Amino acid sequence: MDRFSVLPESHLFAIVSFLPFKEAARTSVLSKRWRHVWRSSKNIEFDERCFANVDADREVQRQVFIDFVRQWVQNYQEPTVDRLSLKFSLPPNNPRVVENCIAFALARHVKHLALDFSDPTWDVHDLDDIAHPTPFDLPLSVYNHPLESLTLSSCNFNVSEFKNFGVLKEISLCWVEMKESTTKALLAKLGVLRV
Numbered sequence: 001m002d003r004f005s006v007l008p009e010s011h012l013f014a015i016v017s018f019l020p021f022k023e024a025a026r027t028s029v030l031s032k033r034w035r036h037v038w039r040s041s042k043n044i045e046f047d048e049r050c051f052a053n054v055d056a057d058r059e060v061q062r063q064v065f066i067d068f069v070r071q072w073v074q075n076y077q078e079p080t081v082d083r084l085s086l087k088f089s090l091p092p093n094n095p096r097v098v099e100n101c102i103a104f105a106l107a108r109h110v111k112h113l114a115l116d117f118s119d120p121t122w123d124v125h126d127l128d129d130i131a132h133p134t135p136f137d138l139p140l141s142v143y144n145h146p147l148e149s150l151t152l153s154s155c156n157f158n159v160s161e162f163k164n165f166g167v168l169k170e171i172s173l174c175w176v177e178m179k180e181s182t183t184k185a186l187l188a189k190l191g192v193l194r195v
Contacts, residue, residue, distance in 0.1 A: 013040045017082070021045035040078050046101065047087040066097050073104045081105050085114040085151075099139055106145050113142065114151035118175045152176055159185045 016024045016038050022045070024038040051065040065088075084105035088098065098115075105113060117136050138157040142150075149170035159182050162168070171186075178186070 009037070012037045016040065017042045019043075021085075022047075022050065039072075039075065042078065042080060042082040044072075044081060044083065044105075045085040045087075046072070047085070048089055049087060069097060069101055073101060076104070076108075079108060081108040081110045083112040083114075084110050085116070087114075087116040089117065089119045095136060098136060102139055102142065106141055110145075111148040113147055113149070115155050116151070116153040116174075118154040158182060 012034070016027060017040075019027070019041070021041060021043060024041045024043075027038050028035050046065075046069050048062065048065045051061050051068070069086075081104075084101070086098065086101055102113075102115075115136070115138070136155050138152065138155055140161065143158075143161040144163045146164040146167040148167065149172075150168060151172040152174070154175040157176070159165070
């Protein structure tokens with residue numbers, strides 16, 4: 001007997017929200033009833049690398065990814081988002097899609113935000129030999145939002161801009177170039193963070 005079929009939709013939404021985003025999307029093939037349940041997930045992960053196909057043109061793949069993100073954001077009906085992760089290797093020349101995605105999450109009271117703009121070809125062992133760009137500046141709206149965790153990769157930020165730094169419990173930085181003043185300000189506030 002299929003016990004999932006008798007569960008109310010609110011329970012299905014809860015189940016899907018505990019799954020990683022890619023696994024939540026896979027539930028859409030279970031039955032007609034499950035087809036759109038994953039679209040209510042509160043843990044959203046947009047990863048450009050999931051759209052990679054070695055045989056396809058990179059710009060075409062990028063546009064397919066951008067269109068997917070735009071459509072998802074436009075059609076999302078839930079009032080809150082717990083976690084948003086956006087992995088976009090070297091964001092497009094027009095950062096609007098990234099800014100809109102961040103604004104979407106902030107409007108839904110996101111608590112955990114992860115932005116990764118690093119190139120998957122970068123090697124951690126090349127830190128001294130190659131300067132890696134940080135092509136995207138964290139929008140000012142993020143500094144005013146009460147986040148619990150923030151993960152940034154290849155993204156510029158200014159710790160002194162944070163208005164709700166006391167709410168932040170975790171911060172993770174990778175491929176981030178910081179000025180000495182930013183490093184000092186971050187270290188001064190580390191007592192508030194979980195290490």
